[in-house]
Amino acid sequence: MASINWTRDAAAHLLRRAGFGGTPAEIDALYAKGLEGAVSSLVDYDSVDTSAYEAALAAKNYNLLTLRGITTWFLDRMAFSPRPLEEKMTYFWNLHWTSGISKVKGVTLILNQNKTERQYALAKFDDLVVKVSQDPAMLVWLDNWLSQASKPNENYARELMELFTLGVNSGYTQGDVTQAARALTGWTLTPRSYTQADNYNGATFQDTPAIHDNGSKTFLGQTGNWTGYDAVNIILNWSDSKGTKSGRFLSAKLWTYLAGTYPADFIVDQLGAVYDSKAHSVRELVRAIFLSPEFYEAHTRKTWVRSPVEYAVASVRMLEGSTDFGSAFNSLSGMGQVIFNPEDAKGWDWGTSWMNTGTLFARASLSNTMATNRGNNGTRFDPNKLLAGKDASTADKVVDILADRLNIADVTPDVRAAWINYMNANDDGSRGNWTNTAANVDKKVRGVVHLMLTSPAFHLA
Amino acid sequence: MAISRRDFLLRSAGFVSVSAMVPRWAVAGTKVFEESVGAEAAGRTLVVLELMGGNDGLNTVIPYTDPAYPQVRSRIGISQASTLPLDSRLGLNPVMTGIKSLWDKNRVALIENVGYPNSSLSHFTSRDIWHTADPALAQRRGWLGRWADAAIGNSDNPLSCAAISQTLPRTLLADSVSVPSFVNLASYTYTTDGTYPGDRNNQLNTFLLESSDEYEIENTMSEVTALGTAAMSSSTILQSVSNGYVAGGQYPAGTLGAGLLLIAQIINANVGARILYVTFGGFDNHANEDNDHDGLLQNVSDGVKAFFDDLDAHGKAHDVLLMMWSEFGRRVQDNASRGTDHGTSAPHFVVGDAVKPGIYGGPPNLTSLDSNGNLKIENDFRSYYGTILSDWLKADANAILGSWPNLGFVNKGYV
Numbered sequence: 001m002a003s004i005n006w007t008r009d010a011a012a013h014l015l016r017r018a019g020f021g022g023t024p025a026e027i028d029a030l031y032a033k034g035l036e037g038a039v040s041s042l043v044d045y046d047s048v049d050t051s052a053y054e055a056a057l058a059a060k061n062y063n064l065l066t067l068r069g070i071t072t073w074f075l076d077r078m079a080f081s082p083r084p085l086e087e088k089m090t091y092f093w094n095l096h097w098t099s100g101i102s103k104v105k106g107v108t109l110i111l112n113q114n115k116t117e118r119q120y121a122l123a124k125f126d127d128l129v130v131k132v133s134q135d136p137a138m139l140v141w142l143d144n145w146l147s148q149a150s151k152p153n154e155n156y157a158r159e160l161m162e163l164f165t166l167g168v169n170s171g172y173t174q175g176d177v178t179q180a181a182r183a184l185t186g187w188t189l190t191p192r193s194y195t196q197a198d199n200y201n202g203a204t205f206q207d208t209p210a211i212h213d214n215g216s217k218t219f220l221g222q223t224g225n226w227t228g229y230d231a232v233n234i235i236l237n238w239s240d241s242k243g244t245k246s247g248r249f250l251s252a253k254l255w256t257y258l259a260g261t262y263p264a265d266f267i268v269d270q271l272g273a274v275y276d277s278k279a280h281s282v283r284e285l286v287r288a289i290f291l292s293p294e295f296y297e298a299h300t301r302k303t304w305v306r307s308p309v310e311y312a313v314a315s316v317r318m319l320e321g322s323t324d325f326g327s328a329f330n331s332l333s334g335m336g337q338v339i340f341n342p343e344d345a346k347g348w349d350w351g352t353s354w355m356n357t358g359t360l361f362a363r364a365s366l367s368n369t370m371a372t373n374r375g376n377n378g379t380r381f382d383p384n385k386l387l388a389g390k391d392a393s394t395a396d397k398v399v400d401i402l403a404d405r406l407n408i409a410d411v412t413p414d415v416r417a418a419w420i421n422y423m424n425a426n427d428d429g430s431r432g433n434w435t436n437t438a439a440n441v442d443k444k445v446r447g448v449v450h451l452m453l454t455s456p457a458f459h460l461a
Numbered sequence: 462m463a464i465s466r467r468d469f470l471l472r473s474a475g476f477v478s479v480s481a482m483v484p485r486w487a488v489a490g491t492k493v494f495e496e497s498v499g500a501e502a503a504g505r506t507l508v509v510l511e512l513m514g515g516n517d518g519l520n521t522v523i524p525y526t527d528p529a530y531p532q533v534r535s536r537i538g539i540s541q542a543s544t545l546p547l548d549s550r551l552g553l554n555p556v557m558t559g560i561k562s563l564w565d566k567n568r569v570a571l572i573e574n575v576g577y578p579n580s581s582l583s584h585f586t587s588r589d590i591w592h593t594a595d596p597a598l599a600q601r602r603g604w605l606g607r608w609a610d611a612a613i614g615n616s617d618n619p620l621s622c623a624a625i626s627q628t629l630p631r632t633l634l635a636d637s638v639s640v641p642s643f644v645n646l647a648s649y650t651y652t653t654d655g656t657y658p659g660d661r662n663n664q665l666n667t668f669l670l671e672s673s674d675e676y677e678i679e680n681t682m683s684e685v686t687a688l689g690t691a692a693m694s695s696s697t698i699l700q701s702v703s704n705g706y707v708a709g710g711q712y713p714a715g716t717l718g719a720g721l722l723l724i725a726q727i728i729n730a731n732v733g734a735r736i737l738y739v740t741f742g743g744f745d746n747h748a749n750e751d752n753d754h755d756g757l758l759q760n761v762s763d764g765v766k767a768f769f770d771d772l773d774a775h776g777k778a779h780d781v782l783l784m785m786w787s788e789f790g791r792r793v794q795d796n797a798s799r800g801t802d803h804g805t806s807a808p809h810f811v812v813g814d815a816v817k818p819g820i821y822g823g824p825p826n827l828t829s830l831d832s833n834g835n836l837k838i839e840n841d842f843r844s845y846y847g848t849i850l851s852d853w854l855k856a857d858a859n860a861i862l863g864s865w866p867n868l869g870f871v872n873k874g875y876v
Contacts, residue, residue: 143747143798151797155747158582158803168583174833177582303681334648336627343742344514346585349628352684356629357692358643361651364668368652418670427659429666443657447664450654455671456686 004296006035012407013301014290016461017258018042019084021314024405039290043122043283045083053082060324067101070111071332071339072325078313079323086121089286091309092257093117095348097132097164099141100341108201109137110340122283125250125275129165129232134205136189142345145188147181149213157181157231159345165235167249172220179219183231186212236280247275251285256350258289260304260461267294302410302460305351308335310461311363315370315453316379318406319386323379327369334362355459367453371446383445387436395423395434395444402449408457415455419448502855506728508768508783509605509738511630512761514745515584516787518807518836519825520754522571525552529827536795537751547571550824556759559766563812568769570816570870573823574839576806580789582833584745584803587788592631594843594862604846605736606635607861608854613735614638619695622736623727625720630738639691645719646703650696669693702730709774710767713760717741721768729775735854744787748798761785765812782813782853782871786842793827794834805835809845815853815875821868844868852876 004010011031015022019042022030030038041048057076063069074094078087094117101110113135120128132138133156139145144156157180162168190206207228217226220238224230236246251271255263263271271288278284289295306314312328312335315321332338336359337348348354366379373380386405392398399419403409423444426432434440452458520537524530525544544552545561551571553561563569577596581587590596594604602610605622613621614637622633624642633640643649653664672689676682706726712718720739727734741761746754765783772778790807808823822839831837843865847858852871 143800146748146798148797153747153796153798153800154802162583162585168581168586174582305681305685333627334644344584344745352681353628355685355688356624356642357639357688357695358641358649359627360688360692361643361649361696365648365652368654372654372656374656412674414674415671418667422663422667425663427657427663429663443654443660447654447657447660451664451667451671454651454668456674456682456689459685460681 004035004291004293006038007031010035010296011038013296014038014042015084016314016407017088017260017295017304018290019088020078020310021318021407021461022084023318023320036291039287042085043287043290045086048083050082053080056080064111065107067107067110067340068326068329070107070114071329074114074339075309075313075325075328078309079317079325085286086118089121089282090114090118092254093121093128093132094339095257095307095350096253097138097159097345098340098342098347099135099137100343102341104137104140106137106140106201106203109140109203113137114340122281122286125246125280125282126232126236128282129160129236130229132164133160133184133228133232134187134207136203136205139187139189139205140203144184145192147185147188148211149182149185149215150211152178152181152185152213154178154181155345157184160184160231161235163346165246165249166238167245170238170245170249176220179217179226180231180235182213182215182217183219183226184228186210187228242269243272243276244280247272247280250282251275254282254285255289257304258286259292259295259300260302261300264294267292302457304461305354306459306461307348307350307354308332308337308359308363309339311335311459312366314461315367315458316381319370319381319449321370321379321381323370324377325379327366327379331362331366331369335359335366336362360454363459364450364454368450371450371453374442381449383441383449387441387445392436395420398423398434398436398445399448402445402452406452406458408452408455411455411457415457419451422451423448502853503733503735504780505853506734506781507605507736507849507853508724508781509630509632509736510761510765510783510785511632511738511740512744512757512785512787513588513740513742514787515587515789515791515803516744516757516807517746517750517754517801518790518804519793519801519827520750521554521557521758522547522573522808522823523552523554524550524824524827526550527824527827533793533827534795536797536799537754537801538795547820551820554755554758556755557762559762559764560810560812561762563766563769564818567818568812568814568816569818570811571808571820571823572811572840572845572868572870573808573820574806574825574836575786575809575842575845576789576836576838576840577842578838580805580835580838582789582803582805582835584788589631591786591788591842592634594846601634602636603630603632603634604850604861605632605738606638606640608850608856609633609635609638609640609736611860612854612856616733618733619691620698620727620732620734622738623695623734624738624740625723626738626740630740633736633738639687641691641695641699643699644716646699646723649699651693665693698730698732699727702726702732708767708771710770711763712767712771713763715760717760717764718767721764722771725768725771725775725777728772728777728781746791746800747796747802748800750795750800752799765810769812778814782811782815782849784811784845784849785809786845790836792834793830793836805831806838806840807836811849811870815872817870817872819870821870840868841865 008031012027062073142156143153147153158177186208189203274288370379423434523539523544525541543555546552592603593600622640629642653661712722724737791801791804843862847865848868850856850858
């Protein structure tokens with residue numbers, strides 16, 4: 001087996017992928033733990049005390065009865081929680097089976113789904129699938145609460161297999177979708193009159209035998225009077241010669257999310273075997289990814305296109321900024337990701353599909369707000385804090401300090417030169433000579449941070 | 462691009478000013494651009510309206526005299542009395558008065574029962590199939606992306622294709638043509654520090670230089686890098702298209718009306734736009750369709766009517782064809798949630814002066830269904846696309862799609 005060259009750069013890479021990036025001090029601390037210690041410190045996060053953070057978060061009084069409130073609350077957790085992987089995985093599940101407020105209406109239902117995804121973020125996959133299948137927001141989002149024996153609604157049953165557990169080409173048929181829908185009848189809400197949107201924040205899951213289809217169903221080759229629990233169990237244990245199909249499906253998707261590249265077949269084989277041998281444990285699957293030599297190879301570095309949410313969070317976290325995430329929330333639509341309100345059940349495509357000319361400008365606008373906010377409220381950072389205690393006497397030195405902080409010191413010499421020339425340039429474009437004065441820091445350090453945040457390199461993690 | 466970004470920047474000694482990014486044809490109008498592609502179709506624009514989620518064709522174009530219709534749509538069917546008749550067998554949903562008025566002026570072709578064999582009932586697979594025009598999903602590029610590579614791949618026009626959309630529709634995914642995407646123009650610009658307006662040009666020029674690295678191998682970094690230049694050059698042009706614009710139509714409130722207005726503004730700015738794409742979502746009506754679907758259809762119908770009123774007022778309708786599509790139709794039998802599940806074929810509209818008006822195919826047969834209770838396909842979607850490619854865009858449809866029958870809905874005078 002190839003060995004892993006554990007370097008500070010590798011630690012920075014791990015922190016970008018297992019979390020949302022880190023400060024130089026955080027990267028140093030992670031590097032000092034060694035590979036296995038570093039991975040364990042991220043993956044075995046139950047031992048990390050969050051009480052101080054939770055108290056600080058509560059004191060910020062995000063209004064959890066509004067979409068703005070729950071969005072900014074979640075962004076705050078991603079940026080500042082002492083358990084970065086817990087939030088990174090909660091965000092994974094949010095991308096995997098998010099439900100949209102436009103249809104669900106109840107903000108509390110959406111918030112509760114997010115809490116469920118956090119609670120089960122690294123659990124046995126079966127437990128999470130059952131919890132999400134019974135989650136009130138999901139029951140509304142994909143209509144299963146309306147499905148009944150007399151007329152099963154296929155919407156959830158189809159997406160459960162296609163999007164959430166098996167994949168569209170795994171070999172199930174339309175007949176399997178219909179039979180799974182029959183098995184899932186009866187998983188509904190109480191009360192069962194979902195009409196007054198805002199009153200529905202109180203809706204809870206109820207297994208209602210009266211509307212469950214008690215007939216025999218033949219589903220993925222097995223015949224019986226299956227319930228919703230049986231359907232989940234049959235789906236997640238459906239296997240071929242390589243093991244469970246759900247294990248391979250989840251392995252490929254998690255690898256793509258965390259390693260930022262599509263997995264080779266042998267990686268899917270290895271990870272699928274971990275899933276099967278470790279009782280469908282998501283925690284062990286994630287640990288295996290972070291201990292995989294391929295995770296640290298050059299071809300997986302700087303390949304993950306930051307989603308709009310990650311872009312907003314990483315800039316705050318890596319610049320040690322302060323924010324109420326209001327400007328991030330306002331920018332999400334323009335950047336193409338109104339979190340908690342995807343257009344459809346698939347959610348968003350990842351990768352370069354986040355990036356187009358319009359979303360590029362929206363990102364530039366958000367980062368400009370952060371870079372140029374000189375007040376005491378909103379999203380902001382302190383340029384002097386980033387340079388404190390360092391030799392920041394020339395444009396070259398400032399550019400190197402800032403590029404290192406944003407983990408983009410690996411840009412081409414041309415781009416580094418463009419940043420340095422920018423700092424030295426007079427307003428008419430002629431060459432000047434940047435010196436470290438308060439006025440020059442206010443103008444050009446803010447300016448070059450904005451340019452770095454909008455450079456191609458920073459859109460990639 | 463004919464001129465590499467790096468060449469372009471190096472040619473202009475030192476920093477370029479942003480106005481230098483405006484290509485020469487944009488200043489001279491479309492004339493130079495037409496010469497550059499050399500085809501008479503060069504002045505024509507195709508507008509694509511995607512209805513996302515799977516539009517219910519049977520509640521859009523109603524087989525209102527078919528006795529099976531009220532039975533299969535006992536919960537959410539459109540009453541025969543309220544239908545707007547197109548002929549003795551098919552009529553429009555009563556909210557579609559806008560499309561009906563265009564129909565009455567011989568500006569609508571209705572293509573019935575469009576789909577493809579062995580329909581996928583997955584939104585995502587089916588959408589990808591429609592985007593790529595390839596049921597085998599072996600094509601990476603979209604069908605209009607392949608057209609763009611062949612027809613305008615050498616153009617440096619940053620607005621030859623554009624999407625009024627938060628994301629780039631795969632239909633327009635091309636190898637050699639960058640397609641800008643945006644939803645409004647006010648924010649379609651690179652913002653800089655308002656405290657130091659004198660530093661703005663330095664920032665803009667540096668942003669262009671950051672976006673100028675060239676890569677020998679296409680990868681994520683090269684794709685992201687290429688966007689910067691495309692964004693800046695299209696922004697410079699787009700910032701002026703709405704100046705002093707007076708709309709000649711009553712656009713409905715909402716994103717579709719705003720998107721169609723923006724398309725009209727771009728067309729009237731004569732910037733050489735060939736494909737303009739707009740998306741409109743919400744059609745996945747599994748439940749409570751009777752409450753939701755009519756509003757969506759009315760938005761589409763009113764929006765398209767306003768768009769053509771606007772084009773008429775500006776004398777531009779002659780040069781524009783609008784086509785609609787959706788990834789599938791819906792199950793014939795409505796469900797107990799007052800909605801419909803995923804189906805197969807559906808009717809689609811083509812609107813413009815160039816259409817040979819009429820109904821192509823249909824009405825749908827509500828009693829001869831496939832094993833899932835879905836409609837059978839009559840017109841392959843590649844015939845639908847191919848007719849537009851060959852007769853409106855004057856392209857080699859065969860090379861892009863393979864050989865499919867031409868449906869003949871573009872008027873001979875335009876072919």
